[in-house]
Amino acid sequence: MPWRAGLTVADVLRERQFVFPLLVVSIDGVHVPRDAFATTAVPERAVVLVLHLMSGG
């Protein structure tokens, strides 16, 4: 995924259409709490893991 300055975790999720609420995100292995998605910047060439928990009727 192309990187740009000021890219936040929230931007990543929005562009990848990851709209599922129960997400576990880590950047280069470091856990990012959910309420910090909008304020955590993604460094260049970082490995962003977006873990989807299961849920469903």
Next chain:
Amino acid sequence: MTTQKVDQILDRWKRDPQYAIEILQDIQEEHRHLPADVLQYVADALALPVGRLYHIGTFFKAFSLKPRGKHVLEVCMGTACHVKGAPRVLDAISRELEVPEGGTTKDGNFTLEPVRCLGCCAIAPVVKVGKDLHGEIQAARVKTLVKKLAEGQP
């Protein structure tokens, strides 16, 4: 209390939960107390939890969950009446009727209720029975007053 009567009261207030207190006042007037089943019926009709009506029924002085006497003998305990001896009048009536404060006579005729200021302080101390007001009551004259009330003439 027939549900038909309660429905009449509910319709009078357009079954609006905001008039829950007025509805209960009309029921209290109609039935001299708030029976448990009626409270449940009203709660369901207004889609309110019955716990809220139970709290209203035990909060406001206008309501009582136990039947009151045919005539409620209201002794005004306002400041003016207090200063002019209302407590002694209340004790005297309580002795005459052999009924504690808030109690009802065995024959169910009278309930003795200390009430808030009735607003006619000029003739303090005041005792009110139904619509009639009796002014400048002295503890000594309580015996005659009670006898008169018992015989039914105001």
Next chain:
Amino acid sequence: MGSATTTTTTTTATIPVTVDGQTIEVKPGTTVLEAARMLKISIPTLCHHSAVEAYGACRVCMTEIEVRGKKRMVTACNFPIREPLAVFAESDATKRQRRGVLSMMLARWPNVPAIQTLAKRYGVQNPGYKHPLRNEAPDACILCGLCVKACSEMVWEDVIAFAGRGARRRVAMPFGKQSERCTGCGTCAYICPTGAIKVADEKNNPVDPARIRKYGFRLTKEMATLDDSQCKMRRVGTAHLVEIMDAYDLLPTHNYKFGKHAEIARISSPVWTSLVRQNVPDGCWVGCQMSCAKAVDDFVPRTGPYKGRKVLVDGPEYETVASCGSNIGVFEPHDIIELNFYCDTYGIDTISFGTACAFAMECYEAGVLDKRKTGGLDLKFGNATAALELLHHMSRGEGFGVLVGQGIRQMKRIFAERFGGDPKFLHDIGMEAKGLEYSEYVSKESLAQQAGYAMAQKGPQHDEAWLIFMDMVNKQLPTFEKKAEALYYFPMWRTWFGLMGLCKLPWNDVEPEDNAKWPEPNKVPGHVEGYENFLSGMIGGDFKIQDILKMSERVYNFQRVFAIRMGHGRREDDRGPYRAMGPVTAEEYESRAERYDGQLKELVKVDPAGKSTAQKMALLRQYREEQYEGVLDAVYKRRGWTRNGTPTPETLKGLGIDYPWVVEVVKARMAEEGSA
């Protein structure tokens, strides 16, 4: 000073607050208590709890603040910060008031631990007067109101309430009698800071009630505080998933051909949130905090026997919105609810009906059926009126309804025999396995889910395994062994809910706040621990996840042996139609050509350039079917079953169910298949 994000939707400017010298930026409306806690400054509270709205009754949290240069005393728990202010959490004025309040409480309730600890902290001695209502009990009710608010805001039942006023104020069941609306869910007992409320367990006398309620209440609190920011089960139930599945291309559309649709907005969760009742405790049992069984009041059907009359509709769940909506091309909420209503009324499962109807519609559009054969029904995708008519016919056992009513497995046979449909095409698009219609997820891009569906003992229902996110999105199951391990753990774990008669939603439809910190967050270990304690609390012992899986495995293998005895339970029974595994028609391939071409290059190691769609589809199909066989082998091996899916006597012995009459069935089948 934090940078104020000026995007219109996100937060407006923040407000600076100084608490005991430390400054912090907070959103308008944040309370003084919250601001203090953000700075790890403790303010005492007795009637406050994060799961309910601040009440401001006990006044223990009185705190001195200074606003626009004027000092005043306020209750920290509910004072909303709307302009810059300073807070003095430990000033003399603050301590003096807290001491005064605590001294009054100590006079009436001298032995309540919650008050004693705070009184000690503020150096409060016993007052000089004797309180007329002095109550020496350590678990006396201190009239904080938490129970009343919990029963109202968390359980939405409003059973327990205050009564009386002034000195006669008390907490009571209405009329002092046990209310039949109270199911002893224990929320009030658990939120009570002094233990004044006892829950009598005479009904099913669990071994260790406290152990159960500890976890029960944790869930209650999570639901009350986290659900709105997670799955919104309390607001819209399972229907919160609709637009999410569409976003991940998983929403079955037009008989599973596609995974999303342009008109998704018309049937996504905000629509359902506005249609279903709110703030009503509509769980399966009174006291459930998830309350996900939503219902639509005063619905007026436009067809059928209830036409024009107000009815109550239980639903719609996510499955119904997909099966009676996107899968049959219907995007009109009113019609989806009506289909939901009539399925319930006629006793027809909405999933089976939707998936079966989708099959019939694809056959109709493919020309296998026409108006004559359908008895006049124009069964094109999106024709809700025709779908409703079909449902009414099915209920009356009339015309074309009789065929669809028998399900896809029979329809495939009948459409081939009587209507000349191509059996192979029908088999490919007929979304059924073991006679049961598929539930509403597109499994094309998740090999693990394809197996999860097709191998499910009762037929393609996702309650045994829901692995799409782990497999397709997270890429956590790259190898067959990893898939097999998942297809061992989750089916066993989820079968256990059925065995215990427990709902699965509290496991993973709400997630503990710290779930991300656990290893394998997918398994929501915090909640697994809850179920372990529930079981041990109910019947005694100290059960762990391994014991639980063993219980399920024994039953699971019994089910397999039973299927075998009934002549099923073979390897071919554990396969699904190709539509569940890949694109059957050119239309499907071309709609996602880029993805499929990419797979041909990377996975199948074939260059798609220059090949026709048909050739590409054949190559892809061959690859996917081989992959599937690989998964079957790995799963059977992991479960200790033969290549044909028969539990070996050793496996039965290991599970302690090697009764002679059971081993006998297994041995017979193994002899028949001649497998090692």
Next chain:
Amino acid sequence: MSARAQRPPKERRATSARAARISARTLDAVGRKHQELLAGYKGLLLVCTGTGCVSAGGFVIRDSLKAMLKKRRLDKKWLVVQTGCNGFCAMGPILVVQPEGIFYEKLNEKSLEKVAEEHLVGGKPVKASMHKDLATGNPIAKMAEIPFFAKQQLIALRNKGIVDPENIESAIAMGGYAALKKALTTMKPADVLGEVMRSGIRGRGGAGFPTGAKWESCIKASATGATGESNAQAVRPSPTKPVLVCNADEGDPGAFMDRSIIETDPHAVLEGMCLGAYAIGASEGFIYIRKEYPLALERLEKAMAQARERGLLGKRILGSDFAFDIKIHRGAGAFVCGESTALMASMEGRVGEPRAKYVHNVESGYMGRPTVLNNVETWANVPVIVEKGGAWFGSIGTGDVAKSPWNGSSGTKVFSRVGNIANTGLVEVPMGIRLKEIIFDIGGGIPGGREFKAVQTGGPSGGCLPKSMLDLPVDFDTLAKAGSMMGSGGMIVMDDRTCMVDVAKYFIDFLKDESCGKCTPCREGLIAVSEILGAITRGQATEALLGELEGLCDTMAVSSLCQLGATAPNPVLSTLKYFRDEYLAHIRERKCPAGVCKSLIRYEITPNCNGCHVCARNCPTNCISGDKKKLHVIDANACIKCGICRDVCKFDAVRVG
């Protein structure tokens, strides 16, 4: 009122079924028509039918007077007008004969017959039924010359004793709705607000918050409401449409100003609310009235029905496109419902439990909508302020309110003076008048030749002021500085037979019963203070407890959720401040100087006793013995101190020590 001797026109009943709607143009004509109707009579007989007089026989006097006139065929010459409370309750039943302005008091069938015969027929006023000057005993004919009325200045009670509350035309004739016509035809809402702000009027409910400022912040809150749409065009009351509330709960014991205003001049309140609605842009209003005021409720409902019928309330008021209607909520017996948020809770059908006022009612009040709540008397003042201008109102009272309303207390205040006072009743006096003038000049001092001891102002939330404070000019700030409060205007005068500890305990016990019980300081504080005061009145307290008492009062005052709890300590703190010696007498000498606290007093018969045996006959526990004509003796152990012997003894032979 000019009385021209003319042949009285045939009394025309209001047009048959529905009286005509009044528009801005026709308002004055209706007023003039009614005045001509009155002028057609030789004079008016104004009979007071306020609750006080009614309980003394007001209705009986009214009806028998009509009968007497008919018998003497004078009913065409004299018109009997039933009016609301005249104010001089102690002298009820009252008749005022206009135009001469002759004041008759304490009327009964006999004395009324005399007045009818000698005055109405014979033309000679009857001295016997006139008011007697307390000092000289001479009769005072003219009402205006009676000291009780002389020093009063009427704004809220402008129509008291003149207007028939159950006839809207009578109110219009006296200028009713003229201010509303002026506002609707010549003023913009902002102008009305401007007048109210200029007047510097502060809330008559008790707290004294500037009414103009309250209205202004409500207008701001409604405009910036979520929908942002300006509320003028809102057809359906949108969530941010402001609401008006009139607080007629008047829970203070010993206060009946609001009751009298409603019983006397309900249209003043209705017109005031219409003006408020016009200024603030509200279309919905409520009046929350106590269940203990049946007559006031009845007259209010009649007045509202008539106002709607005549187009002065509801849709198209005075023919304009301004619409405003009022609904009534009946209180159910809870003093706490006088507190604004508790009042609104009970208006929403919930228990009267106050909420934290960190978000004020003007932003989010009744049903979360911006709400302006004002007291009956405040609303009644508004029409006069609009009619005569804010500056005129500001010139009355204390301080210079032109710059800021907080600089003083403008206008007048209605006080109901009760208790040990000769002229019990209702007066309206300019702010700044001295306490002494209210109690002695107007009030006629203490009856029975007893000694003034204290006056309690501000109801249960107020304080008791001693003799040394009699020169205090009365307004919001001075009373507060003296440790009491203006409150709604109840004034209870106490003579030397009142025990201040008992009075403090009376107020604390009143509040203990009325506390909603939600918050600790008020619920537990009142129980504790009541317990301590009880111990003091039983002589079982130590001085150390006084310190404990002050600590409790401080916690209540600062930490209580609402004003009920916060002001509850005032009666205790003020009596401690001014009458500490009485507390110490109870504690140290176990004596009740005023002879009230039962466990500290003994009833004794003094030598004045001439053995008439009346006391012995009435004693409920027969603990008085003595032969005829001999000195009687009370058995102290059996005596339950009911006080009946002292009441019945005509020779003042019973001493309480």
